[in-house]
Amino acid sequence: MTSDTTQTEAVPEETGWLRDKAARAQVVLWDFDGPLCRLFASRPARQVAAELVDWLARQGLTGLLDDAERASPDPHMVLRAVDRRHPRSDLVAHLEERLTREELKAAASAMPTPWADPLIRTWTAVGPRMAVTSNNSPQAITSYLAGRGLLPCFAPHVYGRxxxxxxxxxDPHSLERALSDLGAAPGDALMIGDSPSDHHAATAAGVPFLGYARNAHEAALLAEAGVTRVLDSLQPLLTAVRAHAAATGSP
Incomplete structure (x- = not known):
């Protein structure tokens, strides 16, 4: 792996793999929170999850969650736990709306992932099409991308919750929707994600996967899930894309 601070080159084998993917990928599928930005940079996701649990408690509904779900730092885990007990109910709709509002507020102060913006712009100029396949709200994703001037690189291919x-x-549903809409075969795509669920979805869809890990804990989780290609910086990938552009005379 490489570091944003040292900006060192990837090892030769990894560099070759990245350049090959930069050359071959016709479609790049991005997870949102992680590879593109840190959505809850100003307000921890743990706090949002706790507030969802508190709201359920005020309704007398904490019994819907087990101990692990009540203590989860992931608001999506809370939402999905309630949905498993009451699928497509008004209760779930209300919780999802509350989470969407929090994600929209967070999008305004989200911290861009280092190297993500120039990578997206450079890669789009070379030719591949971009899509977001995320468990976050599509409204929050679109708001963030528009604020960064990146929406033209993705629109209309934003596939959120x-x-x-x-x-x-x-579930590979969002990836399969993106591939279908873009008319791309799974083997011609590349997914960039930061969680085991991203990897599992890519594997189920038949899409090659590149892991991004912001820290050692995330890297360990990806490794445990069987991910063999993990970067802690997008800079080597940007270098590979630029090298491909130079070799092909792309703008």
Whole structure:
């Protein structure tokens, strides 16, 4: 792996793999929170999850969650736990709306992942089409991309959370929708994600996967899930894309 601070080159084998993917990928599928930005940079996701649990408690509904779900730092885990007990109910719809509002607020102060913006712009100029396949709200994703001036690189291919919560990753539904809409075969795509659920969804869809890990804990989780290619910086990938562009005379 490489570091944003040292900006060192990837090892030769890894560099070759990245250059090959930069050359071959016709479609790049991005997870949102992680590879593109840190969505809850100003307000921890753990706090959002706790507030969802508190709201359920005020309704006398904490019994819907087990101990692990009540203590989860992931608001998506809370939402999906309730959906498993009361699928497509008004209760789930209300919780999802509350989470969407929090994600929209967070999008305004989200911290861009280092190297992500120039990578997206450079890679789009070379030719591949971009899509977001995420468990986050599509409204929050679109808001963030528009604020960064990146929406033209993706629109209209933003595939976020819907009311069908059972189709969130690790289900491959969002990836398969993106591939279908873009007319791309799984083997011609590349997914960049930061969680085991991203990897599982990519594997189920038949899409090659590149892991991104912000820290050692995330890297360990990806390794445990069987991910063999993990970067802690997108800079080597940007270098590979630029090298491909130079070799092909792309703008």
């Amino acid at each position: 819907t009311r069908d919560l059972h189709l969130l990753k690790p």
